[in-house]
Amino acid sequence: MEEVNTYLEDLKNTIEQRDPNQIEFKEAAFEVLDNLKPVLERHPEYIKRNILGSLIEPERVFQFRIPWQADDGSFKVNRGFRVQYNSTIGPYKGGLRLHPSVNLSIVKFLGFEQIFKNSLTGLPIGGGKGGSDFNSKGKSDSEIMRFCQSFMTELQKYIGPDLDVPAGDIGVGGREIGFLYGQYKRLNGSKPGILTGKGLDYGGSLARTEATGFGLIYYLNALLNGQSDKLAGKKIKISGSGNVAIYALQKATELGAKVVTMSDSDGCIFDPNGIDLDVIKQIKEVERGRISEYVKRVETATYSLDSVWDLDINYDIALPCATQNEINEKQAGLMAVNGVKYVAEGANMPSTPEAITTYKKHKIIYAPGKAANAGGVAVSALEMSQNSERLAWTFEEVDKLLKNIMESIYAKSAQAAKEYDLGDDYQAGANIAGFEKVARAMYQQGLV
Incomplete structure (x- = not known):
């Protein structure tokens, strides 16, 4: 018990020292660390391998400028991010958020959460997230298109169908995904599996919007x-x-x-x-x-x-x-x-x-x-499968799979809470169930 407490406190101190101003990221990380104490007590080998020390640190982070031109001819510059957090169980998967509040702390918190969310789906996808502090409110379609094209011109250097597959999030819907995909295709050729949330006419999945x-x-x-x-x-x-x-x-x-x-x-x-x-x-x-x-x-x-x-x-x-x-x-x-x-x-x-x-x-x-809320990324992963197979499944097929996945996530969370004698604490149950799959894979893959 003392070894576990010391280990977790050391991790929190490390986060405080490295990222003292990343409020949202610290909130997300500390919540998970607090919930994982009973797992570490049962699996001291995770402490020896410092699995959590690796998990809280992103595999890589990209930050870049996004220059674009407004309708009045003025030149604007926004800041773009992509955090590729953990690829232990599959390619990075997570949305792009366009909102004035976006900064490195928010993108890291979202990417960290995505690791556990994606693990809970049972699908082979790792955690990532990205976005920009661009504010789409009041912007014309032409301005949003020019911004998205500039954003993808830089982002496309770091993503790929088997490496990192972004999707939508706040401020990124079908319109923005279309502009982003169009620019990616212009630069790299047609690869439908590079983004999810696409329109049905060019590789999107039925039931993704819902x-x-x-x-x-x-x-x-x-x-x-x-x-x-x-x-x-x-x-x-x-x-x-x-x-x-x-x-x-x-x-x-x-x-x-x-x-x-x-x-x-x-x-x-x-x-x-x-x-x-x-x-x-x-x-x-x-x-x-x-x-x-x-x-x-x-x-x-x-x-x-x-x-x-x-x-x-x-x-x-x-x-x-x-x-x-x-x-x-x-x-x-x-x-x-x-x-x-x-x-x-x-x-x-x-x-x-x-x-x-x-x-x-x-x-x-x-x-x-x-x-x-894991249903979105679950159907995004199903969209990736359809793109790989060059097939389009019916709405009913996708919706049935979605329902099964969400019921399975509840069952996994409830089972983990029961196994560790946590009653109806589905927060801890979800964190534990999501972590255990990733932790086992990280342990098996060694020091990477």
């Missing part, structure tokens, strides 16, 4: 079944209004639940009758408008400039699907007052450490993003 949101609900449904509970009749808060939120809304509604909130960066809506999927899709997917438009079209809805997590209403399930650290300790406490029984994360690390502590204090069952 994958993270549908997968979140498949995981949630398995979780509720494991608690001898059911989704039908539950009232749900969702934050965000991107792909994850929209398709979580769709699948939850199909399974008999009622989603009463959604949000964007300006504010949130509350509709006690349940959010109208068709109206949301029209506003967000067709018009690319703001969530406030909803109240102009649905009489029962109200709009607030506050966070969705500050709305004081009774509900059963929280599905944060927006961004990291969107739920703080006070908001988590309000969930307990409002009767929330489950939190399942559609976004990456949306709950602060203090919020997670509050969930557990109030016996709210918590499903971390690395497990609950």
